[in-house]
Amino acid sequence: MVLPRSGDVIHVTKAASVQFASPMLFRVIRVHDWPTYEGWVWLDGYELNSAGDAVERRSIFVQVNGLRPVGKAPDPRARNGRQPATRPGVVPTRTVRATNR
Numbered sequence: 001m002v003l004p005r006s007g008d009v010i011h012v013t014k015a016a017s018v019q020f021a022s023p024m025l026f027r028v029i030r031v032h033d034w035p036t037y038e039g040w041v042w043l044d045g046y047e048l049n050s051a052g053d054a055v056e057r058r059s060i061f062v063q064v065n066g067l068r069p070v071g072k073a074p075d076p077r078a079r080n081g082r083q084p085a086t087r088p089g090v091v092p093t094r095t096v097r098a099t100n101r
Helices: 076-080
Strands: 009-010 024-032 040-048 054-063 068-073
Touching: 024 054
Parallel strands: none
Antiparallel strands: 009 024, 009 068, 024 040, 040 054
16 A cells, blocks of 8 residues: 655546546645544545646545555646746856766
């Protein structure tokens, strides 16, 4: 039984809880350490649409063994082409690795 981690995208189905008769994708924000039944856990996160966009923030109570990992959350900068901002007039620096001879 491996707990999901922050950023993980999981497929939540009826195997995780009967309330999920309609499967959904869920991006985990946090796993609560609240006491609960063995094998069950509370998760905070976002329900995702088919494009991977967050549509609703939710807290869900599920059986860990019923969760199916899909992958890591996509980096939103990669999808929309945004790059980290740079200040005008500041030249980015490069890291130079020293070699031992």
